[in-house]
Ligand SMILES: O=P(O)(O)OC[C@H]1O[C@H](OP(=O)(O)OP(=O)(O)O)[C@H](O)[C@@H]1O
């Protein structure tokens with residue numbers, strides 16, 4: 242079948258991504274400890290979470306790790322407005338600080354649902370960090386505590402961000418619209 246998809250245009254090369262991740266680790270390390278539970282939002286947050294946890298280790302923070310599997314876009318380019326929860330935390334988080342990690346913040350619904358689940362699980366504090374934040378006409382609640390990159394209002398692929406399940410492994414962040 243012929244591929245009629247547009248060609249990805251590089252917006253943020255991998256070297257810039259690496260610098261941004263290292264800067265995030267420097268900012269986050271002082272406000273967490275090694276008992277903090279880094280929590281990746283699967284699937285897209287996987288690449289960023291792998292990089293950030295290793296960047297934190299380089300600055301002396303070796304934190305716990307867990308995952309929440311959420312999805313609201315499926316193969317679409319716009320949010321369905323409802324979050325499906327495919328997998329919960331693996332370990333109890335009661336009384337622990339949780340640091341939620343995701344690739345992109347757009348409508349804010351996915352992060353809000355993750356925060357709700359972490360609080361419901363009894364987390365003592367919930368911090369949030371996204372690699373990229375999309376512009377939005379009005380404030381979304383809650384805004385992330387840490388943001389790596391202010392992205393343009395375009396459909397992003399690469400570094401975990403998919404186009405109907407493909408292109409997550411692109412090392413750069415690209416626009417595909
Ligand atoms: O702020 P929002 O509008 O909620 O969008 C952000 C979410 O969208 C993507 O997830 P998606 O639902 O596409 O699942 P995926 O992680 O499997 O790509 C992305 O990984 C974020 O989790």
Ligand SMILES: Nc1nc2[nH]cnc2c(=O)[nH]1
Pocket residue numbers: 314345346347348395396397398402403404
């Ligand atoms: N792949 C992808 N997923 C998203 N989820 C929310 N915004 C985006 C985006 O720009 N690209």
